[in-house]
Amino acid sequence: xxxxxxxGGGWVQPGGSLKLSCAASGFxxxxxxxxxxxxxxxxxxxxxxxxxxxxxxxxxxxxxxxxFTTSRDNAKNTVYLQMSSVKPEDxxxxxxxxxxxxxxxxxxxxxxxxxxMNYWGNGTPVTVSS
Numbered sequence: 001x002x003x004x005x006x007x008g009g010g011w012v013q014p015g016g017s018l019k020l021s022c023a024a025s026g027f028x029x030x031x032x033x034x035x036x037x038x039x040x041x042x043x044x045x046x047x048x049x050x051x052x053x054x055x056x057x058x059x060x061x062x063x064x065x066x067x068f069t070t071s072r073d074n075a076k077n078t079v080y081l082q083m084s085s086v087k088p089e090d091x092x093x094x095x096x097x098x099x100x101x102x103x104x105x106x107x108x109x110x111x112x113x114x115x116x117m118n119y120w121g122n123g124t125p126v127t128v129s130s
Contacts, residue, residue, distance in 0.1 A: 002098070003024075004024060005024075005025055005121055006022050006095060007020070007023070008021050009123075011128075011129065014086060014087060015085060017086065018126060020036075020126075021078055022079040022080070022096035023076075023078045024078075028077055029053075029072070029079060029098065032098040032099050032105070033051060034051055035047055035098075036048050036068075036070055036081045037114060038126075039092050039123065040089070040090075040092035045095075046061065047111050047112035048064045048112075049068060049070040051070045051079060052106050055071065057106070058070060068081060070082075081094065089128075090126065092126060093124070094125075095124075097114055097117035098119040100117060100119060
């Protein structure tokens with residue numbers, strides 16, 4: 001059974017930084033594009049980034065562009081989300097997901113909806129407050 005496990009969530013002040021990790025259990029991330037999503041209270045789940053298997057192509061939603069950075073270390077079977085200049089509206093549960101629709105190495109046409117991503121983690125909560 002394939003599973004993704006997120007970690008690194010916690011409390012952070014507005015303007016602060018936090019780094020999240022997404023690790024694979026039971027499979028390797030090497031051949032999969034990985035997306036980051038978040039569930040914010042009162043809103044539908046939204047995709048915020050996607051990184052191709054090689055790390056050569058990265059896409060961000062406008063809401064996090066310039067503030068969040070996703071990267072990967074395939075040797076460690078881990079994908080990261082570096083959150084900087086955090087805003088109160090960033091508070092929520094963050095999840096990662098693996099692309100399973102071929103070509104699995106590439107992000108889908110609409111990464112924000114998570115189409116083709118069928119392997120999900122349970123999420124790690126991020127609290128933003130003063």
